[in-house]
Amino acid sequence: MPHSPHPIELLRFNTCGSVDDGKSTLIGRLLYDSKSLMEDQVEALEKSADLTGGGTINLANLTDGLRAEREQGITIDVAYRYFATPRRKFIVADTPGHVQYTRNMVTGASTANLSIVLVDARQGVIEQTRRHTYIAALLGIPHLVIAINKMDLVDWKAERFQEIRDEIEGFLPKLGTFRDVKFIPISALNGDNVVDASHHTPWYEGPPLLAHLENVHIASDWNFQSLRFPVQWVNRPNNPTDQALHDFRGLSGQIASGVVRKGQPVVVLPAAIKTTVKEIWSYDGSLAEAFCPQSVTLCLEHDIDISRGDMIVGLEQFPGLESNLRARVCWMNIRPLQANKKYFLKHGTQTVQAIVTQIEDRINFTTLEPEPNPATLAVNDIGAIRIKTSKPLIYDGYTTNRLTGSFILIEPGTNATVAAGMLFPPTEAAKLEYTDFAI
């Protein structure tokens, strides 16, 4: 692995597509051709090739780490891989293609900057292509790559590539908000246009995949707009022997969006009390300012009753503060969503009780259109719901803030994570009649 003394960026991406579209092979190829594979890994591959593969190295065995996966030759769960080039470090989530593992795809994609959707050039666009592209859009992944794979099996025909591209570009406007979309003709098996440019595609003018991954602009993927600081842990040393520590009262957390500055006025929610930031404490010393997604400890001017689950926000724009909410959810459990059943809802650093009061619609993945009033949402379904929480949530719409606009539902008893939810924007920002803190 090349080592660079300069600060380098981290790009997180996931690969998705249908079974046998060659996702794991693609990652194997990226690792192999970028010289990120080690000798003992190649040795292990060769060993299993001799035993089971009739002598050919199966690049997919690199990421299919579970015995059941190797037995069935499929990817069941997200596998994470790491490699680096002199420009960037990469975290790769190889996400499964089977419909029954859509939830794992959501897991792998939720933290990604970029999604690679693989399409088999012979098969063209199928339902899984639409499903995965839709999920990538729904999760707000900024950058999309459509890798049209197995181009060698369609004789590297530019017309076939263009045909698939046209079809996808036909439905992309329905999905909204990718910052950029790139179409790349590849053969993962043979390595064409993966790391090195292919001589089979003189008609393709773009970069090979790796060059695109190294260069795509990700610096503005974070949200630096309004300050949101969910309080994660109250930091009280309670040290009786050291006066400074005895009085220390910090609020530890990770900045979910925006920038916080020493001396900045802020409001603590839901108490709606205005105060100012006295100090931004960190292990490495006091900071003048801190930004998303740094983990810091804030000390406030006034001694206010604050606990885990509260949120400190800037004055520029207030979040929503409501207990009747609308959200789009991906259902992840074998037991279908039941309206009027109680679930736990974890949002930021707060867990509350919640009841789904209505299922508004369910996405049809053939048309990508919502169908109103379904009886339920089954595993891997995506739909819009109305939900009522036992306590108001302090939130933003998912499209403006991935961290304060998302939640999970947990089933009581089994503690299974049953849904991933993305909140619609608040109908109105909280009208806060906050109190200026005065002693």
Added chain:
Amino acid sequence: MSSYHLDHLEYLETEAIHIMREVAGEFERPALLFSGGKDSICLLRLAEKAFRPSDIPMPFLNVETGHEFPELIEFRDHRAKELGAKLIVRTVDEAIAKGLAHPAPGEISRNKLQIPVLLGAIEEFQFDCAIGGARRDEEKARAKERFFSFRDSFGQWDPKAQRPEIWNLYNAKVNPGENMRVFPLSNWTEMDVWEYIKQEQLQVPTIYFSHERECFRRGGQWLPVPPPHTDAAKPDPYAGARPKPNEPIKRLVVRVRTIADMISTGMIESPAESVDDIIAEVAAARVTERGTRADDKASEAAMEDRKKAGYF
């Protein structure tokens, strides 16, 4: 706007601190697994960054096989004391004496015997969560594991029924008797760990740096010659791990790349005398870190099988 920028280590750090604080916020009785190895050394610095100026709100726990490098134990005890933390040590020997662990006939490695000891300690102290330093790049079963890895009341990991883990929303709910293993370094690579050690100027046990040591060749690896057996009244704890007559002893300049115990750690020949040397060596390495671990070579699914049974 572009000045608000984290490099890859800063990003990995803030992710790990967030996870540490989630543990403190969500669990009643967490513990932090600290062996004195390089990964758990990083964990401790992250814990300092997460919780200072308060005390680190959880004890440290270590499971000893009884075959440890003395340098490691010394380092572990020193570091725990320096941080003012409570260190709990449970040993395979105790567990064997109590009948909780049973060595398999002929097996000299105590790697698997750590499982009942760890589970016993979790039960003894009613820990509902244990933070560990495992990384996904170490091994391909680990590559599949979540940050918050649920264990049932038998301590088992079920790789086919892992909870989906979305955004940074970790489902930390466990029923009594169940527990969670949490891995804040999941996304770190071996290189990241050494770069962090350099950046934070962290001390590491001396055996990571090159030194002269008597070794012998077995299973394609250089294994350290165990300390002499002095107490004739007791059975030799290293029986079976000593060089046989056809395994000549050589004095080599070596270091460890990853530390298990003396029986399962292959030494690598290396002149690396500083963290910078190690970083250069890792950058040029052509085998993975765990290529020097005998315990992983048993079979392609060796780690998966141990994790299912409750391993770290």
